[in-house]
Amino acid sequence: MKVAVFPGSFDPITIGHVSLIKRAARLFDKVIIAIGVNTSKNKLFPLDVRIKWIRDVFEKNKKIEVQEFDGLTVDFCKKVGANFIIRGLRNASDFDYEKTIAQLNSELNKDIETVLFMTKPKHSHISSTIVREIIRVKGDASMLVPKQVDLNYKED
Amino acid sequence: MKVAVFPGSFDPITIGHVSLIKRAARLFDKVIIAIGVNTSKNKLFPLDVRIKWIRDVFEKNKKIEVQEFDGLTVDFCKKVGANFIIRGLRNASDFDYEKTIAQLNSELNKDIETVLFMTKPKHSHISSTIVREIIRVKGDASMLVPKQVDLNYKED
Amino acid sequence: MKVAVFPGSFDPITIGHVSLIKRAARLFDKVIIAIGVNTSKNKLFPLDVRIKWIRDVFEKNKKIEVQEFDGLTVDFCKKVGANFIIRGLRNASDFDYEKTIAQLNSELNKDIETVLFMTKPKHSHISSTIVREIIRVKGDASMLVPKQVDLNYKED
Amino acid sequence: MKVAVFPGSFDPITIGHVSLIKRAARLFDKVIIAIGVNTSKNKLFPLDVRIKWIRDVFEKNKKIEVQEFDGLTVDFCKKVGANFIIRGLRNASDFDYEKTIAQLNSELNKDIETVLFMTKPKHSHISSTIVREIIRVKGDASMLVPKQVDLNYKED
Amino acid sequence: MKVAVFPGSFDPITIGHVSLIKRAARLFDKVIIAIGVNTSKNKLFPLDVRIKWIRDVFEKNKKIEVQEFDGLTVDFCKKVGANFIIRGLRNASDFDYEKTIAQLNSELNKDIETVLFMTKPKHSHISSTIVREIIRVKGDASMLVPKQVDLNYKED
Amino acid sequence: MKVAVFPGSFDPITIGHVSLIKRAARLFDKVIIAIGVNTSKNKLFPLDVRIKWIRDVFEKNKKIEVQEFDGLTVDFCKKVGANFIIRGLRNASDFDYEKTIAQLNSELNKDIETVLFMTKPKHSHISSTIVREIIRVKGDASMLVPKQVDLNYKED
Numbered sequence: 001m002k003v004a005v006f007p008g009s010f011d012p013i014t015i016g017h018v019s020l021i022k023r024a025a026r027l028f029d030k031v032i033i034a035i036g037v038n039t040s041k042n043k044l045f046p047l048d049v050r051i052k053w054i055r056d057v058f059e060k061n062k063k064i065e066v067q068e069f070d071g072l073t074v075d076f077c078k079k080v081g082a083n084f085i086i087r088g089l090r091n092a093s094d095f096d097y098e099k100t101i102a103q104l105n106s107e108l109n110k111d112i113e114t115v116l117f118m119t120k121p122k123h124s125h126i127s128s129t130i131v132r133e134i135i136r137v138k139g140d141a142s143m144l145v146p147k148q149v150d151l152n153y154k155e156d
Numbered sequence: 157m158k159v160a161v162f163p164g165s166f167d168p169i170t171i172g173h174v175s176l177i178k179r180a181a182r183l184f185d186k187v188i189i190a191i192g193v194n195t196s197k198n199k200l201f202p203l204d205v206r207i208k209w210i211r212d213v214f215e216k217n218k219k220i221e222v223q224e225f226d227g228l229t230v231d232f233c234k235k236v237g238a239n240f241i242i243r244g245l246r247n248a249s250d251f252d253y254e255k256t257i258a259q260l261n262s263e264l265n266k267d268i269e270t271v272l273f274m275t276k277p278k279h280s281h282i283s284s285t286i287v288r289e290i291i292r293v294k295g296d297a298s299m300l301v302p303k304q305v306d307l308n309y310k311e312d
Numbered sequence: 313m314k315v316a317v318f319p320g321s322f323d324p325i326t327i328g329h330v331s332l333i334k335r336a337a338r339l340f341d342k343v344i345i346a347i348g349v350n351t352s353k354n355k356l357f358p359l360d361v362r363i364k365w366i367r368d369v370f371e372k373n374k375k376i377e378v379q380e381f382d383g384l385t386v387d388f389c390k391k392v393g394a395n396f397i398i399r400g401l402r403n404a405s406d407f408d409y410e411k412t413i414a415q416l417n418s419e420l421n422k423d424i425e426t427v428l429f430m431t432k433p434k435h436s437h438i439s440s441t442i443v444r445e446i447i448r449v450k451g452d453a454s455m456l457v458p459k460q461v462d463l464n465y466k467e468d
Numbered sequence: 469m470k471v472a473v474f475p476g477s478f479d480p481i482t483i484g485h486v487s488l489i490k491r492a493a494r495l496f497d498k499v500i501i502a503i504g505v506n507t508s509k510n511k512l513f514p515l516d517v518r519i520k521w522i523r524d525v526f527e528k529n530k531k532i533e534v535q536e537f538d539g540l541t542v543d544f545c546k547k548v549g550a551n552f553i554i555r556g557l558r559n560a561s562d563f564d565y566e567k568t569i570a571q572l573n574s575e576l577n578k579d580i581e582t583v584l585f586m587t588k589p590k591h592s593h594i595s596s597t598i599v600r601e602i603i604r605v606k607g608d609a610s611m612l613v614p615k616q617v618d619l620n621y622k623e624d
Numbered sequence: 625m626k627v628a629v630f631p632g633s634f635d636p637i638t639i640g641h642v643s644l645i646k647r648a649a650r651l652f653d654k655v656i657i658a659i660g661v662n663t664s665k666n667k668l669f670p671l672d673v674r675i676k677w678i679r680d681v682f683e684k685n686k687k688i689e690v691q692e693f694d695g696l697t698v699d700f701c702k703k704v705g706a707n708f709i710i711r712g713l714r715n716a717s718d719f720d721y722e723k724t725i726a727q728l729n730s731e732l733n734k735d736i737e738t739v740l741f742m743t744k745p746k747h748s749h750i751s752s753t754i755v756r757e758i759i760r761v762k763g764d765a766s767m768l769v770p771k772q773v774d775l776n777y778k779e780d
Numbered sequence: 781m782k783v784a785v786f787p788g789s790f791d792p793i794t795i796g797h798v799s800l801i802k803r804a805a806r807l808f809d810k811v812i813i814a815i816g817v818n819t820s821k822n823k824l825f826p827l828d829v830r831i832k833w834i835r836d837v838f839e840k841n842k843k844i845e846v847q848e849f850d851g852l853t854v855d856f857c858k859k860v861g862a863n864f865i866i867r868g869l870r871n872a873s874d875f876d877y878e879k880t881i882a883q884l885n886s887e888l889n890k891d892i893e894t895v896l897f898m899t900k901p902k903h904s905h906i907s908s909t910i911v912r913e914i915i916r917v918k919g920d921a922s923m924l925v926p927k928q929v930d931l932n933y934k935e936d
Contacts, residue, residue: 083494
């Protein structure tokens, strides 16, 4: 069984992520969306909300799961039996960063291969960062996220 | 009338900005320098000081104005009747970021076009960030800003 | 009157070119599509055919013209009274080449300004080179060119 | 069954290609190395020799085949039942070219997905072009190709 | 005597730094590793510990020294009689940043030349940032630093 | 003695080359400008003319020599006792190509180090290719070459 991990913060998941994950799910037997929890950056949306949104988006696709993890991505891969890490490339600026991470992961664990997909051109301007930036200036970013995401979510 | 908006923080305005704005003013009937005020980043110089410096620099050019704004750049454009956003490109690293923003703005408002100018080579190392960095290490950055900018400004 | 020159080989014109020229025509009073004739590269389609296709595409837009030229682009600009050169940017690889040419043209004639537009994402894979390459392997490239272009054209 | 096509000229195959193909063969059920024969570029080594070398390199791996093809890569994929095209990325300069080709292939046939692998750092300077260039200046390029390749090959 | 300064934070020094410094020491009569102390960024390891590690690494090479400095790099160069600044380039993303800094330093002091070395491919994924990131997620980064560096160091 | 080789075609030498060579001559005891003669590309100016121009440019600087060579650059370095190869970087597009060549040369001969200099911004648009292109369209490129170069040179 070919299992792949797609790591990220998904704060929040975007339609760019959704497109990439669906394309990856055609190639792999299982795709595990992995939300890192020990990153120092402050998050806009709480972990459980981010997970719920992803579950809602993919509830009909049995190949796609979501899990949280801490520690190194390659260690999480080993734990869940994944030999592949999936990453998307939007532009040449993404490339050098992703190459650095792929080279590092390969050094940390030789058995884990990074597989890259090109982002669709119509999605190449979309990132969680852009979504949060639009929210920050009180703009409407709803066209950049799947309908299951509630950008007006506020913690009680 | 062809109106263009040149958005930024201008913390502080540099001679690179001044060169670009003057070149743009040859193409447009009006250029509005637009200082975004709801960005989270801490500013080195207060908004009113940054605005005053820009007014002083361009006081003889009636085509060039400065205004503050909050919210999305495209919404500000609509409010002031501008159909064009001006941006400068210094190097290939700038490119992918600017493409992302231009593509986003085009999606947010189809009527607003982004027009790009190449920074002059002699200015391609200049940015507000570099000016602030030199100030931080107590160096002299006065050759990077127009003479109307007082880098020793301190709030009372 | 603001006149711009859009130089190139247009061998053949693509829907990417058409989109860019129409966007530029909103900013300028006249856009002159300028086909350089003294380039050493062999062309797939004859000059008169390339010109006719462009005329057909823009026949309803009185702001857009097509002319051939030899010599330097900046000299052609001067001859036709244009102060602006238009170029499109598809990706970061385009950027450094375009910067070189813009810097050179600025040195050759200080009065001529290069104005850049970002290619629309849905067109960012389109170039005359790609069209010719598809033709060479006997594929169908008709979705990449305006309907006025006959890719089956053969000289008698 | 997941079938992938790895298209190229392989003039000659390098240790960079070999490494990438072996990595891809861990993910796919079959990898077809596809040598395009209608490209205009002159080749250093004849087609049948290039094919024989590749057969020799992979003779023990039943998942890996080599075929020649003409026409569009996506049409060849359809003919052999492949839904995936494999490409390697060495550096940021490769990226924009590969994005263009992937976007084109996606437009030509929506069912075919491009999957990218990062070249191993120790191979990132290796290409068939570099091998041919070393041969041209009468240097020794044998460390860049698998031992099955005879760089001294001459047609009778 | 040809003296070069290699400025940075070295938080901590990596095997990538060590390789570069040794290569530079073949070209220069003296290489001064210069740790800037007035940067605003919080450091993971204290200055004196970072200095001690570097001293330990290079204790047998009399050409290589380490010093702390505040203020502009070019002013430190002048103070220690250095006419050269050394920098490493890992990838194209590094390039534009380094060009900006080199151009600025050249403007600040015309007598100081920046000399660049390409990072070895096997080190091109290594940076102090990556080391700190691995530490943050409690991974083992010891293969990225010289053995003199104790990544478990804790201030009392 | 520190000897460096600056390889190229110099068809013709430009003011960008001259600037770089003079800067390099401050670092090295000898700089040998090395013109490769077995490259397949047709040259605009004959080898002996290109050599003479370079001799004329640097006749007062005893550290700078010019020689022709065939074969690999690293073999020429060995022959003349040079341990360093000098290259200039104009922009990010140059970078990946130069990295490839530096990595190859390092693999061909571990003792030879590539040392890079940033092109001055005012020269970053200048290359022999641009000079030849201007000549081809009958423009004046004299501001891009040293005065010793006669762009009107014709073989009898």
